[in-house]
Every structure is written in structure tokens, then in C-alpha cells.
Amino acid sequence: MVDLPPATRLAGPVDTATYGEYRVPDTPGPLLRFTGRITGDGEFTPGPQRYHVYGGWFCPWSHRVAITRSLAGLDDVVSMSYVDGERDGRGWAFREQYGPDPVNGFTFLRQAYEAGEEGFEAHVSVPALWDRVHARLVSNDSHTIGIDLATRFRHLATPLVDTYPAHLRDRIEELDRWLGPTVNHGTGAATTGTGPARAALLEAFEQLDDRLSRTRYLLGDALTEADIRLWVTLVRYDVGANAARAINPGLHVYPHLWSYARDLYTIPAFRDTTDFATFSHPGATLPDWSAPADR
Ligand SMILES: N[C@@H](CCC(=O)N[C@@H](CS)C(=O)NCC(=O)O)C(=O)O
Known part of the structure; x- marks a missing residue:
């Protein structure tokens, strides 16, 4: 990540007067554009400190992933950070309350989506799972992110519970x-x-x-x-x-x-x-x- 002081890696205040209200883009194609899976031998294999979850405290789908991550004993294996709870037309952003993006220094979550698809125009949602090795998103589907965190990292952690036996x-x-x-x-x-x-x-x-x-x-x-x-x-x-x-x-x-x-x-x-x-x-x-x- 570029070594900038944290304050320069934060989005400015929410500004709906300039940027409008956020709208789910009316673009063709699936709403969930990133649907990669962690597997034993594919593009995305388990690894310590390789993956990062972008989440939102407000968001029930992120909350599921945060709970699973913790029960799977992954607090030190898969990192997690939180976007700001307010947004304008530019979508989810990193602001003072929860701090800068610790992985890439992005100011808007949209940048993580654009890293995997140039000119990305679809749904910029949390939770989203980022891969440090390929420098792109793996998935923004909470369902499969939860399953993969529960099942694919067990050899790297001391799980408290097997939540997907x-x-x-x-x-x-x-x-x-x-x-x-x-x-x-x-x-x-x-x-x-x-x-x-x-x-x-x-x-x-x-x-x-x-x-x-x-x-x-x-x-x-x-x-x-x-x-x-x-x-x-x-x-x-x-x-x-x-x-x-x-x-x-x-x-x-x-x-x-x-x-x-x-x-x-x-x-x-x-x-x-x-x-x-x-x-x-x-x-x-x-x-x-x-x-x-x-x-
Ligand atoms: N089906 C998705 C839904 C996630 C979702 O809707 N997240 C909300 C926050 S709770 C979001 O980021 N929405 C962005 C948007 O509306 O474009 C999942 O389960 O991962």
C-alpha cells in the first residue's frame, strides 16, 4: 500500500448535494458480479493473511461473515475492516469513524471493484472479500464467503465451532x-x-x-x-x-x-x-x- 498519512486516505464528508443519493445501478448482468470461491487448488487458495473482508457494521450480511470469521478462529488469519455507515452517490467510503482502508488505501470501496473489472458499473456492496495475492476481489456474496471462511481455513486456525459441518x-x-x-x-x-x-x-x-x-x-x-x-x-x-x-x-x-x-x-x-x-x-x-x- 502507498505510504500516505491516514488522513489523506479518507474520503471527504458525505455530500449528496454534489454527488446525489446512492442508487443501485441499473446495469445489465448479475447484481453479484464477483462470485469466486476459496478452494484447495484453484485461483484462490487458503493462506494466512492473504484475504481481507471489507464489511459494514450496519450491514446484516457483513455481520454474518464477521461472526463466522470469529467462530472459525480467523481473527488473525483473515483481516477485516469497515466502511463508513453513510454514503452519497459515490457509494461506500472510508472515513474517520472506522479509519482508512488498511489494505489498499482506497478511499471508496468502488476502487476495489474496479481493480477486478475496469469501468465497473454494478453493485458495490459489503461484504466483499479481497485477495492480496491477485490484488482483486474474490467475491461479494456473503453466502459463499461465510461458507468458505467456515470450511477452508480450518488447518490455519483454531476454530471455536464448526459452523458448516x-x-x-x-x-x-x-x-x-x-x-x-x-x-x-x-x-x-x-x-x-x-x-x-x-x-x-x-x-x-x-x-x-x-x-x-x-x-x-x-x-x-x-x-x-x-x-x-x-x-x-x-x-x-x-x-x-x-x-x-x-x-x-x-x-x-x-x-x-x-x-x-x-x-x-x-x-x-x-x-x-x-x-x-x-x-x-x-x-x-x-x-x-x-x-x-x-x-
Ligand atoms: N446479497 C448480498 C447483499 C449484500 C448487501 O446488500 N449489502 C448492502 C449493505 S447491507 C450493500 O452494500 N448494498 C449496496 C447497494 O445497495 O448497492 C450479500 O448477501 O452479500
């Missing part, structure tokens, strides 16, 4: 096909109050509550990617989509689901990667996430 993968992905659209993508649509999205979300919460009255985690005694994927939405629910209590009175009306969520919050990988201020609506009431979970 072979014998549970089909069941993890089966849950994802249900909870992805209904819960993870469903809370926003549910705020309109009367539509089918709200009914489907509350039905899913009922079913989850029942399920979690019998098992500690979604798939039994083992904490897996399925729990991580669900939890990042649960932790945002009462201060985000449900901040005005437009969907229901709160997560607490499902006692097993709520204590399950608090139980996960006691784990450092979950707690230390959570900053409520970065995703809470103004004036939102924060439930007591530190109340004992009794599970």
Missing part, C-alpha cells in the same frame, strides 16, 4: 430456503402491516419459537451457519424493521426465540461484532439483550 449442510441450506425470503428478506416488507409478508414472518416466528422450545440451536446442540444467518436479522428486528412496533409488540412475545437470541448474544463472536447504534432507527427502544437467557 458436512452432515448438516443440506439441513442448513434447507432452512435458508425457508428463512431467507420469509425472515431475512421478509422483515422490511412486513412493516406495511397487513400484507402476506407480515403473516408469513409471524408464522415463521411461531414455528421457530416452537422449534427452539425443544432444541438449543436451530439444528440441535450444534451452533451452525443457520443460527448465524437468522440471528443477524433477529438482533436488528426490534430496533430496525419493528422499531415502531408496526409488525408486532416485539421479539419477546416468542419466549424461546427471544431467549435463544439472547443466548447467542452472550457469545463474544456475536456480541463483539454487534453495535446497535449502527443499525437502530432514531428513537428505537432497545430490548434488554443482556437479560439472562436461561438455556
Whole structure:
């Protein structure tokens, strides 16, 4: 990286008057343009300090990757840094609060995308996985980044948990096909109050509550990617989509689901990667996430 003082590697303030509001570009082709995978023998092989995650504290998809990275014992193997939570038409940027880009000194995340595709015009999103060897992005798909961090670096780390064990993968992905659209993508649509999205979300919460009255985690005694994927939405629910209590009175009306969520919050990988201020609506009431979970 060019050796410049940190302040010269920061984007200026958010300036929507000059640059407009950010819009997802209306370009043809897939939204996720970088879909590389870490494999044993391909272009992207595992290596210590080779990869970097660009994330955002506010972002549930980044949050998943941050939790998996920590549970996989990769805090010193795969580095991670955070873009600013505000943006103008230029997209995600590096500013004072979370500091400069420690890998490339980029001021805008767009530059990381352009390194892999000249004149890049599509979706500049977090999380994004950067490869120091090829000096380009591997992937901006949180789903596969999470799986690769959970499975491909185990010989380089001391994992706390195997969150994607072979014998549970089909069941993890089966849950994802249900909870992805209904819960993870469903809370926003549910705020309109009367539509089918709200009914489907509350039905899913009922079913989850029942399920979690019998098992500690979604798939039994083992904490897996399925729990991580669900939890990042649960932790945002009462201060985000449900901040005005437009969907229901709160997560607490499902006692097993709520204590399950608090139980996960006691784990450092979950707690230390959570900053409520970065995703809470103004004036939102924060439930007591530190109340004992009794599970
Ligand atoms: N499907 C992507 C979605 C990631 C995503 O939507 N990230 C948001 C922040 S939470 C973003 O960066 N959006 C940029 C944009 O809207 O262009 C993934 O799971 O990685």
C-alpha cells in the first residue's frame, strides 16, 4: 500500500448535494458480479493473511461473515475492516469513524471493484472479500464467503465451532430456503402491516419459537451457519424493521426465540461484532439483550 498519512486516505464528508443519493445501478448482468470461491487448488487458495473482508457494521450480511470469521478462529488469519455507515452517490467510503482502508488505501470501496473489472458499473456492496495475492476481489456474496471462511481455513486456525459441518449442510441450506425470503428478506416488507409478508414472518416466528422450545440451536446442540444467518436479522428486528412496533409488540412475545437470541448474544463472536447504534432507527427502544437467557 502507498505510504500516505491516514488522513489523506479518507474520503471527504458525505455530500449528496454534489454527488446525489446512492442508487443501485441499473446495469445489465448479475447484481453479484464477483462470485469466486476459496478452494484447495484453484485461483484462490487458503493462506494466512492473504484475504481481507471489507464489511459494514450496519450491514446484516457483513455481520454474518464477521461472526463466522470469529467462530472459525480467523481473527488473525483473515483481516477485516469497515466502511463508513453513510454514503452519497459515490457509494461506500472510508472515513474517520472506522479509519482508512488498511489494505489498499482506497478511499471508496468502488476502487476495489474496479481493480477486478475496469469501468465497473454494478453493485458495490459489503461484504466483499479481497485477495492480496491477485490484488482483486474474490467475491461479494456473503453466502459463499461465510461458507468458505467456515470450511477452508480450518488447518490455519483454531476454530471455536464448526459452523458448516458436512452432515448438516443440506439441513442448513434447507432452512435458508425457508428463512431467507420469509425472515431475512421478509422483515422490511412486513412493516406495511397487513400484507402476506407480515403473516408469513409471524408464522415463521411461531414455528421457530416452537422449534427452539425443544432444541438449543436451530439444528440441535450444534451452533451452525443457520443460527448465524437468522440471528443477524433477529438482533436488528426490534430496533430496525419493528422499531415502531408496526409488525408486532416485539421479539419477546416468542419466549424461546427471544431467549435463544439472547443466548447467542452472550457469545463474544456475536456480541463483539454487534453495535446497535449502527443499525437502530432514531428513537428505537432497545430490548434488554443482556437479560439472562436461561438455556
Ligand atoms: N446479497 C448480498 C447483499 C449484500 C448487501 O446488500 N449489502 C448492502 C449493505 S447491507 C450493500 O452494500 N448494498 C449496496 C447497494 O445497495 O448497492 C450479500 O448477501 O452479500
